[in-house]
Amino acid sequence: MELAAPLPAVKRRRQIDLLPILGGGFFALVIFAAVFAPFLTPYDPNKITITARFQPPSLAHPFGTDDFGRDVLARVLYGSRTILITGFASVAGALLIGGSVGVAAGFAGGRADNVLMRLMDIMLSFPAVLLAILIVASLGAGLVNAIVAIIFSMIPNFARIARARTIQIMEEQFILASRSLGGYGIWLILRHVLPNLAPLMIVQTTAMLAVAFSLSSALNFLGLGVDPSIPDWGLMVSDGQRLIFDAPHVGFFPGAAITLTILSVNFLGDGLRDRLDPAMRGAR
Amino acid sequence: MAHRNQQRISRRQLLQSGVSAAGLFALAPLAKAAKMTPQALAAAAQANGGVLVFAAESMGETLEPGLWNGFGSIHVTDNIGEGLIRSNFVSGEPMPGLAQSWTISDDGLTYTFTLRAGATFHDGTPVTAPAVVRSFTRMTDDTDPSYIPGLYMASSHGSTNFASIEALDDTTVRIVLNAPDATQLHRLARPSAMPISPAALDAFGTNVGTQMVMAGPFALERFVPGQEAVLRAFDGYYGGRPAVDTLVIRAYPDEASILAALEAGEVQFTLYAPFTAVPRLRNSDTVAVDVGSPFVDLFLGCNCSLELTGSRDIRYAINYAINRENLIIGALNGFGELPSSILSPTDLGFDDSFRAISTQNLELAAQHIAASGFSTPINIELSYENNRFWPLMAQLIKADLDGVGFNVTLDPLDPGSFWGKAGDGNMQLGLNQRSTFVPDPNDKATILHSVTSPGALTYHETLASAPQMDALIDAGIAEQDPAARIQIYRQIQQLAIDEMMYVYLAYLTPPVFYSRSLANVPSDSASSGRVNLSGVTFA
Numbered sequence: 001m002e003l004a005a006p007l008p009a010v011k012r013r014r015q016i017d018l019l020p021i022l023g024g025g026f027f028a029l030v031i032f033a034a035v036f037a038p039f040l041t042p043y044d045p046n047k048i049t050i051t052a053r054f055q056p057p058s059l060a061h062p063f064g065t066d067d068f069g070r071d072v073l074a075r076v077l078y079g080s081r082t083i084l085i086t087g088f089a090s091v092a093g094a095l096l097i098g099g100s101v102g103v104a105a106g107f108a109g110g111r112a113d114n115v116l117m118r119l120m121d122i123m124l125s126f127p128a129v130l131l132a133i134l135i136v137a138s139l140g141a142g143l144v145n146a147i148v149a150i151i152f153s154m155i156p157n158f159a160r161i162a163r164a165r166t167i168q169i170m171e172e173q174f175i176l177a178s179r180s181l182g183g184y185g186i187w188l189i190l191r192h193v194l195p196n197l198a199p200l201m202i203v204q205t206t207a208m209l210a211v212a213f214s215l216s217s218a219l220n221f222l223g224l225g226v227d228p229s230i231p232d233w234g235l236m237v238s239d240g241q242r243l244i245f246d247a248p249h250v251g252f253f254p255g256a257a258i259t260l261t262i263l264s265v266n267f268l269g270d271g272l273r274d275r276l277d278p279a280m281r282g283a284r
Numbered sequence: 285m286a287h288r289n290q291q292r293i294s295r296r297q298l299l300q301s302g303v304s305a306a307g308l309f310a311l312a313p314l315a316k317a318a319k320m321t322p323q324a325l326a327a328a329a330q331a332n333g334g335v336l337v338f339a340a341e342s343m344g345e346t347l348e349p350g351l352w353n354g355f356g357s358i359h360v361t362d363n364i365g366e367g368l369i370r371s372n373f374v375s376g377e378p379m380p381g382l383a384q385s386w387t388i389s390d391d392g393l394t395y396t397f398t399l400r401a402g403a404t405f406h407d408g409t410p411v412t413a414p415a416v417v418r419s420f421t422r423m424t425d426d427t428d429p430s431y432i433p434g435l436y437m438a439s440s441h442g443s444t445n446f447a448s449i450e451a452l453d454d455t456t457v458r459i460v461l462n463a464p465d466a467t468q469l470h471r472l473a474r475p476s477a478m479p480i481s482p483a484a485l486d487a488f489g490t491n492v493g494t495q496m497v498m499a500g501p502f503a504l505e506r507f508v509p510g511q512e513a514v515l516r517a518f519d520g521y522y523g524g525r526p527a528v529d530t531l532v533i534r535a536y537p538d539e540a541s542i543l544a545a546l547e548a549g550e551v552q553f554t555l556y557a558p559f560t561a562v563p564r565l566r567n568s569d570t571v572a573v574d575v576g577s578p579f580v581d582l583f584l585g586c587n588c589s590l591e592l593t594g595s596r597d598i599r600y601a602i603n604y605a606i607n608r609e610n611l612i613i614g615a616l617n618g619f620g621e622l623p624s625s626i627l628s629p630t631d632l633g634f635d636d637s638f639r640a641i642s643t644q645n646l647e648l649a650a651q652h653i654a655a656s657g658f659s660t661p662i663n664i665e666l667s668y669e670n671n672r673f674w675p676l677m678a679q680l681i682k683a684d685l686d687g688v689g690f691n692v693t694l695d696p697l698d699p700g701s702f703w704g705k706a707g708d709g710n711m712q713l714g715l716n717q718r719s720t721f722v723p724d725p726n727d728k729a730t731i732l733h734s735v736t737s738p739g740a741l742t743y744h745e746t747l748a749s750a751p752q753m754d755a756l757i758d759a760g761i762a763e764q765d766p767a768a769r770i771q772i773y774r775q776i777q778q779l780a781i782d783e784m785m786y787v788y789l790a791y792l793t794p795p796v797f798y799s800r801s802l803a804n805v806p807s808d809s810a811s812s813g814r815v816n817l818s819g820v821t822f823a
Contacts, residue, residue: 046683048610048614048680048683050609050610050613050614053613053614054560067560067614067615067676068614068676068679068680141695141696223670223675223696227693227694228675228678228679228694228696229679229682229683229694239675239676241538241539241540242538242539242540242543242558242560243540243558243560244540245540245543245544245547245561245564246558246560246561246563246564247560
């Protein structure tokens with residue numbers, strides 16, 4: 001009886017996914033540009049030189065100049081500050097409020113859970129952009145109001161995920177064990193719920209960061225965000241819109257910056273999800 | 285479980301699909317445009333009966349002429365309507381419209397109009413004197429079925445000065461004024477004075493604004509509120525049927541869309557393409573550009589009722605801080621002239637000597653700030669409509685004012701919010717314009733009158749000089765002698781400059797964009813915002 005030759009061992013090679021690395025790298029560049037903008041360009045982003053208007057990209061002005069002769073590269077570099085401040089502040093606020101609501105609802109259960117989550121359902125029934133526009137329209141334009149609007153539009157997303165995961169965690173054996181040893185209330189949340197919730201919320205935070213960048217750009221594009229004299233990518237795209245056939249560089253570069261930044265955060269989020277989300281472990 | 289994971293669409297796949305779909309979506313119109321050249325599109329339009337598409341910046345929810353509904357609605361009314369009088373924007377003379385002749389009494393109070401024989405409204409109803417009279421009185425007579433409270437535009441054609449208006453017979457209308465008004469004939473050329481069919485007023489009542497029946501060269505075939513109006517050439521027009529069969533006046537969401545539609549041949553006429561496209565379009569084989577006359581004043585209204593902008597020194601400091609050359613180049617792309625006063629260079633009595641005051645002088649700006657008693661930085665808010673060239677203009681003004689000690693906060697608003705805020709009286713500085721709707725100096729000067737034009741941007745009724753200004757404006761209206769009127773309007777301009785409630789920024793000379801397939805385009809009057817396309821033909 002001849003035995004079949006053993007199959008050659010299949011080497012499980014750990015695949016390196018380049019997209020999260022590229023995404024993370026580009027996003028790090030954006031942060032670097034925001035922090036060190038004054039050292040990366042010799043131009044004042046608000047300096048008006050009417051005689052130098054609409055210059056095409058050149059060595060002196062790699063992204064060209066706009067209506068007022070302002071250097072577009074300088075404005076793109078400084079404009080990264082606005083979108084990053086708005087995005088990070090919005091996500092931090094929404095994470096804090098939405099996460100707290102979700103954990104409270106999941107932990108308390110019963111009527112409190114029902115009331116809080118129906119409230120979140122109502123907020124979710126409005127499209128995020130529309131809700132943000134409604135809030136800014138009622139509060140008035142401005143950076144702070146734009147951040148408040150974006151926070152409100154993202155609270156339900158954090159709340160729902162935090163609640164669902166909290167309910168899962170509360171059914172785990174270690175919670176029962178902890179309770180039997182006298183663990184209760186806030187202590188349980190701080191000691192067991194939050195640490196187990198953190199990976200999922202990190203993944204959700206990166207995903208919502210992209211949404212916040214998109215909403216920030218949309219509000220500024222519509223003139224509902226920062227003061228129009230402040231460099232901002234959404235505003236620059238808005239200004240460039242009417243110039244699309246005659247000076248396309250004015251809107252193209254900030255538009256590309258928005259697109260690449262959002263894509264990079266999404267790719268980074270994908271990578272983090274693959275690493276941190278329990279549901280994705282072993283799926284790839 | 286693994287199977288479910290394979291079936292699930294990852295976010296990455298979703299992103300890739302989205303990007304691909306967006307790309308295809310963006311390319312679709314380009315592919316479509318590539319198939320049909322502009323010439324082919326224009327030829328197709330002619331073959332389909334001569335369809336002329338006019339791109340407007342907006343379209344109102346109604347065509348009710350007793351209300352201001354934006355320029356889109358005005359363009360429709362100017363093409364479906366006809367007043368007793370027409371204004372000639374080149375000569376400045378009143379011309380016969382539905383009235384073929386008129387007489388004015390020696391005291392300037394009684395106007396007697398003889399209507400043109402055979403003129404009819406679009407529904408076939410004859411244009412008679414009783415019909416004309418009813419069109420005027422419906423705006424103030426609450427027993428008329430078409431009456432809506434607050435049809436304030438009636439005052440622009442002089443209704444508040446009417447002692448009486450009556451039909452002497454079927455073809456004679458007599459208007460008696462309370463006080464002489466040298467500009468009354470031109471007032472009757474305004475859209476609000478264009479007669480409406482009495483049958484339509486009875487049939488549609490207060491909804492007549494969406495089913496307007498007038499007596500102009502085109503008849504309203506379809507009106508989609510907020511979007512477009514489709515007009516059909518009126519066979520019964522007294523001046524002869526327009527050459528173009530169908531005129532579509534359509535609102536476009538932004539300047540870039542208008543430009544794309546113009547270059548693709550989808551649009552044949554517009555005033556609202558971006559000025560930045562003009563240098564390129566001058567070399568275009570398909571699109572022509574004419575530069576209009578300086579009919580439009582651009583200004584910065586200073587609210588005289590507030591503590592800060594109520595200071596004359598602050599208003600003068602603002603005036604001297606602004607670099608108008610930069611505004612004309614940077615915001616208007618060169619389509620403007622340096623301003624002199626409230627009147628335009630084409631107006632009777634225009635005084636050119638005030639241009640020097642509208643010149644940047646940082647030393648004088650600093651002196652006026654020091655004299656005002658306010659300590660720098662002086663916080664001030666600049667409000668404007670967030671469309672057209674206003675945002676650019678606001679940014680340039682902010683840079684100038686910040687440079688002399690102000691700290692300007694920009695306040696971009698939608699048009700409704702802009703006028704709402706102005707009406708509340710809390711707007712410190714507001715950017716706006718005044719177009720020449722009829723070629724008479726009172727058309728501009730009237731906004732300085734504290735009784736007929738209170739509030740708005742400047743709240744000039746709070747100034748001590750308001751009675752003096754009112755008296756001058758009233759005298760300018762009452763005076764029939766042109767030479768004497770010139771002297772009065774010079775005094776009005778001087779007083780307005782002394783008070784500086786309006787800081788003049790530029791005279792806009794707006795370009796008029798049209799397809800080279802068109803001939804007889806009324807560029808001069810069109811640059812005022814009054815566009816009558818009845819004489820336009822396809823070349």
